[in-house]
Amino acid sequence: MLGLVAFGVLFWALFLRNWVVTNDAYVTGNVAPVKSQVAGTVVEVCVEETERVEKGQTLVRLDGLKSWVALRKAEADLAAAVRRVENLFSQVSRLRHRIEEEKAALGRYRYDLGLYRGGTATGVISEQQSVDAQWKVQETEQAIAALEAELRGNEALVQGTTVETNPLVLQAAQAVRDAWLDWYRRNVPSPVTGYVARRTVQPGDQITPEKLLMTVVPLDYIWVVANFRERELGRMRPGQPVVLKSDLYGWGVRYHGVVEGLEPGSGSVFSLLPPDNATGNYVHIVERVPVRIRLDPKELERHPLVLGLTMVTSVHLTRVDRSIRSPITEVPRKAREADYESKIYLQELTAIEGRIRKIIEANRNRKGDAPAPPAGGRSGP
Incomplete structure (x- = not known):
């Protein structure tokens, strides 16, 4: 009897004391x-x-009927905005020509006024003709000032832009994109x-x-979360090997994994109502801390698992010179591209950009009668 007890103690000291086991473990993954x-x-x-x-x-x-109607309206608004901006460019060009025309007339009226004043002094021209010429000069100067004010207002809407970069067109294009989405x-x-x-x-x-x-x-990348009692975590470190068994396949199938890391708190800390032990009726309860365990992908391929299955988890507490604050958790590259990235939403505007360009081009003024401002700026009257 003493020999059996001694054998049991020796077996525990050499083997079992370096293992911690829990059946409070579950297969989990991304949902x-x-x-x-x-x-x-x-x-x-x-x-x-x-x-x-x-x-x-x-x-x-x-x-999609309502959104289709809204999209067609937004496209029509974009076409109208392009034509409106083209009209603004044309008005700027027309006002510049009008101002030059009025300046030419002003020069002639000033020349006539000089002649009339000389003729009035000698009695050749009547005083009334000289006064009328003076009024024509003043009226033309005021007309030029009004045209220049109107020109500045129109230039404020188009200056420094093209049809494609004008704010009115950009705003309409954004409405098309919004309706398209x-x-x-x-x-x-x-x-x-x-x-x-x-x-x-x-x-x-x-x-x-x-x-x-x-x-x-996605079942191509899953892992196990095992909840160990706090007294079992003293020697547990990331990188230690793990042996796991699932009731799905019985004791004949073993999975081999590795501890990736320990979560930074017990399960109760992240519950809807976290514990508040600063009360007069405190009861000590042994807490469990979730431990993340990586599984061998080749073994998973041979014996697939689904989320939520229970696992009997055994961690071998070998010596690992790593702190629990240094996890080795790493998402495989293939799994990251498949399960952690979804770039399909970034391509939603690709098709509408070409449509917007076609609408702008179809409503452009192809005659090109919107000249750029003169290099030297406008001269005064």
Whole structure:
């Protein structure tokens, strides 16, 4: 009997004391929510639960008639803005010609006024003719001043710009982009590649951007979160090896992983109502701290897992010269591109840019009668 006890103590000292085991461990991973970016009426649900979908694949279609009408109006407003700006350039050109014409007339009237004043002094020209010439000079000077004021007002709307860069056209172009996004987003895409779960949307639903339509679960990158008691964490460090078993496959299948890091708090700290122990009826409760464990992707490929499965987790407390504040958590490059990036939303404006350029070109003044301001500026009367 003493020999059996001694063997047990020796076995514990050599092997078991360097292992910590918990069955409070679960498979987890990313869960991508699918929501619409615009409000509308659902006209088609394209997928069903458990179906595999690719990133960018259309999952839900919304009625797009109202957004289509708004887009056509915005395009018409853009065409009108281009023509309005072209008209402003033409008015600037016309006003410059009018001012030059009035300045030429002013020069002639001033010349006539000089002759009339000389003729009046000698009695050849009547005093009335000299006075009329003086009034013509003053009227022409005031007309030039009014035209120059009008010219400055029109130049303020077009100076330093072209038709494409004029604020009126840019504002109208932005309205087209906004209307395009409302129309384009009638098709709700999948943000990642994965499997559909928790579908709640039905044809005919009136949805808003806050409504969860379904979720997409990518299973190409998953990990395990094991909750160890705080007294078991004294020697646990990132980088230590882990052996795991899932009830899905039984004891015949083992997974091998590695501790990536310890979360910076126990589960209760992040709960909806965090603990407040500064009370008179405090009860000591042993806390558990979540530990993130990386799985071997080759073993996962041979024996796939799904989220939420329980795992029996055994961590070998080997010596690792690493602090718990130095995790080795790292998302694989392939998983980052697949599950942590969704650039499909950055390409939504690609198609409309060409359409905007075509609308601007179609409504341009091709005769080119909008000259640039003179290099030396305007001269006074």
